[in-house]
Amino acid sequence: MPSKYGPEEAPVIALLSETENPQEIIPYIGSSPAESLAIRLEYLAEGGANVVYQIRTDPVKWSRAVLQRPLSAVKGHRDASTCERIQDEVLRLRKAPGSSKQSYVSTTAAEDYLEDVIAPSLGGHEWLIPSRKIRVHPRVISACNKELILHQALGNRPDSREHSILEESELFGLLMEDMSGIRGSSFTIQFKPKWLSHSPNASKSARRCRTCALRAMRGTEGMAPVGEVQCPRNLVGDHPDNSRLEILQTLRANGIPCAESKLRERLPDVLQDLTEYFYSGKGRTILDKLAALQEQLDPLGIVKLRAQPGGMSSQQLKDLQLAMTFRDCSVYVRYHWDKGLEGIETRVGDLDPKVGESKLDEWHDIEMGLIQGGWYDGIEELSQGQAQDTKCSLWNPPQPSKRYSERIDELMKDFNADLEVAYKSRSSDECSDG
Ligand SMILES: O=P(O)(O)O[C@@H]1[C@@H](OP(=O)(O)O)[C@H](OP(=O)(O)O)[C@H](O)[C@H](OP(=O)(O)O)[C@H]1OP(=O)(O)O
Ligand SMILES: Nc1ncnc2c1ncn2[C@@H]1O[C@H](COP(=O)(O)OP(=O)(O)OP(=O)(O)O)[C@@H](O)[C@H]1O
Known part of the structure; x- marks a missing residue:
């Protein structure tokens, strides 16, 4: 599963805001421009219904950004470990339905199905890719869409996936363990x-x-x-x-x-x-x-x-x-x-x-x-x-x-x-x- 674009070509800055549950592990990631600069989404692959991004983080920029914040705002997991944790994950964002016949399945519906139907059928989570839902700022989606259109123009997307873009009204994405291999290991x-x-x-x-x-x-x-x-x-x-x-x-x-x-x-x-x-x-x-x-x-x-x-x-x-x-x-x-x-x-x-x-x-x-x-x-x-x-x-x-x-x-x-x-x-x- 090779990455399609080199890291330097990935212009999208991740602006992930808070998850639904404020106690969740990743609160307020990238809510300030400085923090956003420390996190980047890099296109990994896409299917008919989703685009999957690798998360690239820059721990030095991240620490600098956290230090810039008022002390009262630096709480919970807003530290280096958050940054380390998300870099082992990919973000799966849903595409808009291509035709009026296609039904849209939101991230929430997909996650509910996974928990309520799939996991019980498989006897638990042992075989599932660990994942969790995260709120995604609308600006992330529109930035990703701009990038998808750009990469389409450059011929960097599979022909069969051209013209598909992310659903702009979607509020969530799925963070999943990155199943890619690591070269050499x-x-x-x-x-x-x-x-x-x-x-x-x-x-x-x-x-x-x-x-x-x-x-x-x-x-x-x-x-x-x-x-x-x-x-x-x-x-x-x-x-x-x-x-x-x-x-x-x-x-x-x-x-x-x-x-x-x-x-x-x-x-x-x-x-x-x-x-x-x-x-x-x-x-x-x-x-x-x-x-x-x-x-x-x-x-x-x-x-x-x-x-x-x-x-x-x-x-x-x-x-x-x-x-x-x-x-x-x-x-x-x-x-x-x-x-x-x-x-x-x-x-x-x-x-x-x-x-x-x-x-x-x-x-x-x-x-x-x-x-x-x-x-x-x-x-x-x-x-x-x-x-x-x-x-x-x-x-x-x-x-x-x-x-x-x-x-x-x-x-x-x-x-x-x-x-x-x-x-x-x-x-x-x-x-x-x-
Ligand atoms: O019709 P099939 O067997 O080719 O399967 C479709 C898949 O084709 P492929 O695995 O490449 O042969 C097809 O995969 P691709 O888009 O070709 O990657 C889809 O997974 C499609 O499901 P959905 O419409 O996205 O819900 C799949 O449709 P469903 O049959 O699962 O509805
Ligand atoms: N957890 C993961 N780790 C690494 N790569 C992943 C992961 N999940 C998805 N991918 C990559 O992203 C691609 C698209 O993901 P996914 O299969 O979820 O999309 P889809 O739109 O549902 O596909 P389909 O066209 O089969 O419906 C996969 O084929 C795979 O290469």
């Missing part, structure tokens, strides 16, 4: 687990799971492929080669920082640790949990649910929406170089509620398209010369197969070649900060 990979359990609307003889069927369908429509993971069911399969293949592809898709020459030397060990972790270790626990929740919460599927006399009950609707959230969440895996298998940390993020009637129509249309187009069963009509997408683990035999080990060897070679190229260009600008 750890790296982070991120993936969406997607549909770990089969779609209840697909036939029993399906040769593709929901994720692979959608990727195959979109592939022919010239749209972006679904996520980075090829077949998520590989991750909850019965043979370590399935996990190994999926992890290798995920590692490669994440593009480990080019200065991380350690990966070049230790790729086989890293792959072995991550395979063990996800095939039979703690990583498997969370993936199995997500798979079970997806299955329990959506036993019928949108097509059958909508076809019921009287439609869906409100409980069925809530369960389906929650299942969709657990399919579209992001898994962050941090690997500490000096700790190996013992030090792998996993957290799940982007667990926002899926709301709005248009989402239901969209899910229903996708499902119907997959069924009627023969995408689940692998009997779709292909245009001449078009290769069939057979990457799904349902298509391939689930037992250990030559095909898997050959594919792993091929991918190892490709990945090593990528790393070789990256290593050689280490002295280039992109890598010079490593």
